[in-house]
Amino acid sequence: MSTCIPVVENILSANDRLAAENRAIFDKAGVFAINLMASPGAGKTSLVERTVEGLAGRLRLGVIEGDLASSLDADRAAAAGAAAVQINTGGECHLDAVMLHAALPQLDLKSLDLLIVENVGNLVCPTSFKLGVHCNILIASTPEGDDKPYKYPGSYRGIDALVINKIDLLPYVDFDMQNFRRGVEMLNPGVMTFPLSCRTGEGLDAWLDWLAAQVKNRA
Amino acid sequence: MSTCIPVVENILSANDRLAAENRAIFDKAGVFAINLMASPGAGKTSLVERTVEGLAGRLRLGVIEGDLASSLDADRAAAAGAAAVQINTGGECHLDAVMLHAALPQLDLKSLDLLIVENVGNLVCPTSFKLGVHCNILIASTPEGDDKPYKYPGSYRGIDALVINKIDLLPYVDFDMQNFRRGVEMLNPGVMTFPLSCRTGEGLDAWLDWLAAQVKNRA
Numbered sequence: 001m002s003t004c005i006p007v008v009e010n011i012l013s014a015n016d017r018l019a020a021e022n023r024a025i026f027d028k029a030g031v032f033a034i035n036l037m038a039s040p041g042a043g044k045t046s047l048v049e050r051t052v053e054g055l056a057g058r059l060r061l062g063v064i065e066g067d068l069a070s071s072l073d074a075d076r077a078a079a080a081g082a083a084a085v086q087i088n089t090g091g092e093c094h095l096d097a098v099m100l101h102a103a104l105p106q107l108d109l110k111s112l113d114l115l116i117v118e119n120v121g122n123l124v125c126p127t128s129f130k131l132g133v134h135c136n137i138l139i140a141s142t143p144e145g146d147d148k149p150y151k152y153p154g155s156y157r158g159i160d161a162l163v164i165n166k167i168d169l170l171p172y173v174d175f176d177m178q179n180f181r182r183g184v185e186m187l188n189p190g191v192m193t194f195p196l197s198c199r200t201g202e203g204l205d206a207w208l209d210w211l212a213a214q215v216k217n218r219a
Numbered sequence: 220m221s222t223c224i225p226v227v228e229n230i231l232s233a234n235d236r237l238a239a240e241n242r243a244i245f246d247k248a249g250v251f252a253i254n255l256m257a258s259p260g261a262g263k264t265s266l267v268e269r270t271v272e273g274l275a276g277r278l279r280l281g282v283i284e285g286d287l288a289s290s291l292d293a294d295r296a297a298a299a300g301a302a303a304v305q306i307n308t309g310g311e312c313h314l315d316a317v318m319l320h321a322a323l324p325q326l327d328l329k330s331l332d333l334l335i336v337e338n339v340g341n342l343v344c345p346t347s348f349k350l351g352v353h354c355n356i357l358i359a360s361t362p363e364g365d366d367k368p369y370k371y372p373g374s375y376r377g378i379d380a381l382v383i384n385k386i387d388l389l390p391y392v393d394f395d396m397q398n399f400r401r402g403v404e405m406l407n408p409g410v411m412t413f414p415l416s417c418r419t420g421e422g423l424d425a426w427l428d429w430l431a432a433q434v435k436n437r438a
Binding site: 039040041067068069070072073091093120121122123124125141143144145147148150151152153154166168169172173174199 | 258259286312339340341343344362363372373385388
């Protein structure tokens with residue numbers, strides 16, 4: 001089984017090369033690209049919907065949805081008003097730069113300000129595969145529990161911002177915000193954090209304003 | 220990248236061979252082994268705790284906990300009263316038969332009736348790696364949403380029983396039980412299903428009785 005190691009390394013470096021190409025494409029088109037990662041059901045697609053609705057009129061948005069199967073998420077993003085493309089990974093547990101590269105021609109990137117890439121629901125594998133985006137964002141979710149930074153440290157280390165979704169459920173779940181934040185701080189000191197509820201809308205404005213500012217700063 | 224395919228196949232068949240060895244070890248020791256799979260935070264460790272407490276005096280239980288990092292889960296299982304071993308996968312997104320095989324000598328299997336293996340929190344990868352257990356169980360969770368069977372079909376296809384955890388949150392989340400069950404039924408018709416709440420205890424008795432019966436039937 002040791003023969004697998006160089007093969008995996010080769011795949012990763014091929015992936016990194018294509019991630020750099022993706023970045024060059026984004027920069028040439030003048031589009032700011034973000035990668036949303038989370039466990040299944042943490043609220044990635046709900047955040048996409050709220051972000052598309054909330055930035056309508058301020059920014060032109062495109063969405064690329066990564067899933068093992070179905071076009072449910074792209075349908076939701078399109079219904080919210082974005083140009084949306086679905087990638088079905090056919091069982092692969094993450095998006096990689098190759099899949100993203102293949103999907104890019106389906107969008108008119110020059111007509112967009114912000115491209116949201118929604119990764120496969122998985123708190124482990126997506127962090128190992130660069131996509132070429134400008135910003136990696138993790139969504140945690142209160143019903144998942146406050147121990148996740150301790151148990152999935154890799155997914156908290158490499159991110160540029162953290163969304164804590166489903167804060168409307170805090171009265172009904174056992175989630176110790178202090179313990180959670182202590183774990184995050186150990187792994188990623190000072191990371192920008194947005195507690196919010198996609199369901200009630202609480203906290204969304206801070207997220208939308210920050211994201212819009214990121215896009216403006218890179219333009 | 221095509222060179223990866225035979226390597227992956229070789230790893231899987233080596234895994235299958237060791238899974239068969241694990242099964243032989245379980246059968247020789249007279250222990251019934253189950254594999255709990257779920258997304259991060261769906262309630263695998265909570266179900267382990269409730270099961271250890273609920274079957275105390277009826278069955279002798281051991282627990283093997285799989286995590287990327289930390290011994291939080293084994294500590295919880297031990298506190299609930301089980302013989303508990305922690306496997307840290309060091310970043311691997313699933314347990315495999317090799318890791319399980321290496322952990323087995325740490326438990327006195329002959330002194331156990333039921334061994335619960337808690338897999339890494341991941342709704343994609345663990346289904347691809349047989350462990351040699353007698354029974355594969357998936358835990359869904361109501362705040363994850365009712366679309367998960369449609370988006371992660373592989374994890375619903377290969378299971379012997381399904382637990383729907385966190386039914387106490389049904390009034391506070393958007394979870395259409397009919398849509399969820401329709402998706403499950405398409406993938407795994409008639410699969411045994413246990414809606415319950417590890418937090419309130421509702422529905423736990425049906426799960427415990429069914430599990431105890433499985434152990435008894437195999438003895």
